[in-house]
Amino acid sequence: MQVQAAQSQCIFERMIKHDGTVRSACTLCQNMCGLIAHVEAGKIIKLEGDPDNPRNNGHLCAKGLSGWVNAYSPRRVRKPLLRTNPEKGLGLDPHWKEVSWEEAISAVAEKVKQVKQGLLGTRKANPPVFISTFDHWSNSGGVPKAWAQALDGLTGPISANSYCGKAVHPPCLLNLSAFEHTVDAKYSKYVLLIGAQAGSIIHYDTMRVAKHMAEGRPGGIRVVVVDPLSGYAASKAEEWVPIRPGTDVAFILALVHLLLNEYKIFDAEFLKSKTNAPYLIGEDGHYVRDEKTGHPLIWDPVDGKAKVFDDQTIKDYALEGSCVVEDKPCNPAFQIVKEHVKEYQPEQVAEITSIPADTIRRIAKEVGEAASIGQTITIDGKVLPYRPISISWYRGLSAHKHGTLAGLAALILPTILGAIQVPGGMSAHPSYPESITEDGLLAAKSDIGTPYPPRLVSKPRRLDAFELFPISYITSVNIPAVLNNPEKFGMDPTEFTPPYMMFIVRDNPVRNTYAPENVVAGLKKIPFIVSFNVDLDETANSLADIVFPDIHHLEKLAESLYLRIADPGYWYAAKPVVKPPFEHPWDHLVSNVQILLEISERAGFIAEVYSNLNRIWQLGGTTYELDPNRKYAYEELVDRRLKSWLGPDKGLEWLMSDEGGLLKWHAKAEEEYKGVFRKSRIHLYYEFMLKAKEDVDRTTKELGIKWDTGDYQPVPDWKPCSSYTKKNSGYNLFLISSKMPIMAHAVGRFNPIPMQLVAARKHLDSLLINPETAAKLGIGNGDRVVVESWKGRKQTAVAYVTDRVHPEVVAVSQHKLDTGLDLNDLAVLEEDTMDFLSGGVDSCLLVKVHKA
Numbered sequence: 001m002q003v004q005a006a007q008s009q010c011i012f013e014r015m016i017k018h019d020g021t022v023r024s025a026c027t028l029c030q031n032m033c034g035l036i037a038h039v040e041a042g043k044i045i046k047l048e049g050d051p052d053n054p055r056n057n058g059h060l061c062a063k064g065l066s067g068w069v070n071a072y073s074p075r076r077v078r079k080p081l082l083r084t085n086p087e088k089g090l091g092l093d094p095h096w097k098e099v100s101w102e103e104a105i106s107a108v109a110e111k112v113k114q115v116k117q118g119l120l121g122t123r124k125a126n127p128p129v130f131i132s133t134f135d136h137w138s139n140s141g142g143v144p145k146a147w148a149q150a151l152d153g154l155t156g157p158i159s160a161n162s163y164c165g166k167a168v169h170p171p172c173l174l175n176l177s178a179f180e181h182t183v184d185a186k187y188s189k190y191v192l193l194i195g196a197q198a199g200s201i202i203h204y205d206t207m208r209v210a211k212h213m214a215e216g217r218p219g220g221i222r223v224v225v226v227d228p229l230s231g232y233a234a235s236k237a238e239e240w241v242p243i244r245p246g247t248d249v250a251f252i253l254a255l256v257h258l259l260l261n262e263y264k265i266f267d268a269e270f271l272k273s274k275t276n277a278p279y280l281i282g283e284d285g286h287y288v289r290d291e292k293t294g295h296p297l298i299w300d301p302v303d304g305k306a307k308v309f310d311d312q313t314i315k316d317y318a319l320e321g322s323c324v325v326e327d328k329p330c331n332p333a334f335q336i337v338k339e340h341v342k343e344y345q346p347e348q349v350a351e352i353t354s355i356p357a358d359t360i361r362r363i364a365k366e367v368g369e370a371a372s373i374g375q376t377i378t379i380d381g382k383v384l385p386y387r388p389i390s391i392s393w394y395r396g397l398s399a400h401k402h403g404t405l406a407g408l409a410a411l412i413l414p415t416i417l418g419a420i421q422v423p424g425g426m427s428a429h430p431s432y433p434e435s436i437t438e439d440g441l442l443a444a445k446s447d448i449g450t451p452y453p454p455r456l457v458s459k460p461r462r463l464d465a466f467e468l469f470p471i472s473y474i475t476s477v478n479i480p481a482v483l484n485n486p487e488k489f490g491m492d493p494t495e496f497t498p499p500y501m502m503f504i505v506r507d508n509p510v511r512n513t514y515a516p517e518n519v520v521a522g523l524k525k526i527p528f529i530v531s532f533n534v535d536l537d538e539t540a541n542s543l544a545d546i547v548f549p550d551i552h553h554l555e556k557l558a559e560s561l562y563l564r565i566a567d568p569g570y571w572y573a574a575k576p577v578v579k580p581p582f583e584h585p586w587d588h589l590v591s592n593v594q595i596l597l598e599i600s601e602r603a604g605f606i607a608e609v610y611s612n613l614n615r616i617w618q619l620g621g622t623t624y625e626l627d628p629n630r631k632y633a634y635e636e637l638v639d640r641r642l643k644s645w646l647g648p649d650k651g652l653e654w655l656m657s658d659e660g661g662l663l664k665w666h667a668k669a670e671e672e673y674k675g676v677f678r679k680s681r682i683h684l685y686y687e688f689m690l691k692a693k694e695d696v697d698r699t700t701k702e703l704g705i706k707w708d709t710g711d712y713q714p715v716p717d718w719k720p721c722s723s724y725t726k727k728n729s730g731y732n733l734f735l736i737s738s739k740m741p742i743m744a745h746a747v748g749r750f751n752p753i754p755m756q757l758v759a760a761r762k763h764l765d766s767l768l769i770n771p772e773t774a775a776k777l778g779i780g781n782g783d784r785v786v787v788e789s790w791k792g793r794k795q796t797a798v799a800y801v802t803d804r805v806h807p808e809v810v811a812v813s814q815h816k817l818d819t820g821l822d823l824n825d826l827a828v829l830e831e832d833t834m835d836f837l838s839g840g841v842d843s844c845l846l847v848k849v850h851k852a
Helices: 002-007 009-015 101-116 143-150 169-175 206-215 232-236 248-262 268-274 333-343 346-353 357-370 403-416 476-484 516-523 538-543 593-602 606-616 634-646 652-656 688-703 722-726 752-760 771-777
Strands: 020-025 034-040 043-049 081-083 096-098 129-133 178-183 190-194 222-226 239-241 297-300 305-308 323-325 328-332 376-379 382-385 389-393 426-431 434-436 442-444 501-505 528-533 546-549 570-572 662-664 733-738 767-769 784-789 794-801 809-813 845-851
Touching: 081 101, 101 501, 101 546, 101 593, 129 143, 129 476, 143 593, 143 606, 169 178, 169 403, 169 442, 178 389, 190 248, 190 357, 222 232, 222 357, 248 333, 248 346, 248 357, 248 403, 297 323, 328 333, 346 357, 357 389, 389 403, 389 426, 476 516, 516 538, 528 538, 593 606, 593 634, 634 652, 722 845, 767 771, 771 794, 771 845
Parallel strands: 129 501, 190 222, 190 389, 222 239, 501 528, 528 546, 733 809, 767 794
Antiparallel strands: 020 034, 034 043, 081 096, 081 546, 178 426, 297 305, 323 328, 376 382, 434 442, 570 662, 733 845, 767 809, 784 794, 784 845
């Protein structure tokens, strides 16, 4: 490793400033705001937002502004650590011993070499190496991916995948060909947030959305938040609508029913031309297809006959009614959806959600009127549909047993209004390349799982049982459960082999997943675990064999080298501001992937890494193609990557210069509003779910395992989670968690500045309880209380009495910070808490509360 470190010296010696300002980016959360760092005597003394960066226009949140502080923490890992206690487990002292970098790298390289040469077992593990990382904005798409592929390895986060985007990412990939969505607050007049906090420095694209929401007030924009807790978004909204946890889908489908069946407000032209709403559906729920081409049919009411959906002679598309094709009765998909949602009458939904029926009716009317069906707006000389109704959902829908189905239900609402990637409607990023299937439907081209077309279902062989989840995007949350009970996923425990090695980078599954003792028990089965840490965390102390000092985000050259290039109009980078506080020459490291490169060289497969990089970075056939027979310094890899992407004058020298690291251009309307210009159709009716269900049913039956496929529905329903159905006089409160702007993915708990803010605001680390509920239980403000789940798991917390929470709910922040409660310790992954579409975990917990 001496070589890799020394080769990077010129980056620091020539380009890292000892004094002055440096343009970079914050990577503490997924929003990645541009920043300016002020450096004196080689130390960061201040951060501020980059005023030239369109992502955040000079603003940084509290966690971003204080992000430099823990770079100088006494807790910081500065030398490699070796576990000397062979026993692993929660709360056990690993007896860390400091070792030299050379000793640590040699030990890991030898293990990797044995993996590569197949010397560690007679059966091949799938995968032999697993990299668990949530540092996807700086450690994906480059060396880690190429390195893992050379070992037939797997990468993916365990932690956030438990609760995060199960209701968001599959629907966004389905109808927006993007990973995530947010609101177009610049043009929107009405923003409906359901279990989401857009505009409050939480969620996605936080600074831009907050800026546009602020500029739209007073009077220009109305924000309505539907949530069991009045969090940061609700506290700033025009209206907070408390809702019983886990009932959001019933509320959403009631809105859809009212818009379609009572108010008759929907974008008929959009549905006809841009969705599968006119496709004819047979009695079996599948498309009615043309006998010759196999393509879906529609009904042309003008000519009075069925035609293939893309027939050039179509005069109009029927959305409603019924017809007969080849003696088979059928209906347009729109009619099926319209009839399906009639059961969600406001009066019945009021009993489910606790939202008054009049409120449901009013919000539906407001949403429909705000959509401004038929209106247009001119942007850059182009007349575009104008749908100033932004609808957003997130963890509130995702973190439930039926989370993915909930997201597909939520997607129906903006789809019927034509508010998909048009001015004022849903916005999405980062975008993926698109293709059009033979059925005329949008298919995202992604290196992660996409819901459509659903993947082939087969006997699981991968560590995360990915093969049993044909519409999910990522299922690495399953890994501890598979390791503990492979037979429950259809794997023969006598044939199943855990990975030989695991690498953990900025991921803490022991704390941030569920039932930590179960996570530890599973991951302990992986013989050798390597962790990269700025600060030692629960996962490293419980499981790691070797810990490498990780590089602080302000010392790192982001492996991806860019942030949000898929957002049209700008490109910017995260680059090192100062050197890490490691002994020489390791203080010249700019990325922990340099250690991976050194390991691959010593283990004899660096040529494969280069070949993989040629493919991943699309260098093949260009002047920047890597020669597998050569040795490259990391800086040269970065230089070639940049020049091949941005142009020959935009290499590493440019990136590290004062003016480097930010590009801006004027985005075209067709880049920014893809929903208007898209040639493919999107889904209103999820016909593909039926085939996926058939495949999963067949495979799981062959495997002899119990598997719930009830959520594979072409039109979603509300389904109660187990907490809803098990509620009784003893266990009668729902425990939920919420996010706050000063804490991101638990990173901030090692930073004293955010922790001071927490200490000054006791409610941030307390159990929030409604005054009415507290009075019934005899609980006062500041009382120590016991929270016990119906699964028998207990924790204590300090009560904070407030009317900001639904009477049937007690709420905590997403992380225990000091005296609070850790919801993840109470959550479990079991049959009644698992989302069988995605593998997600239900975090709406049924509990009882009493004084300690």
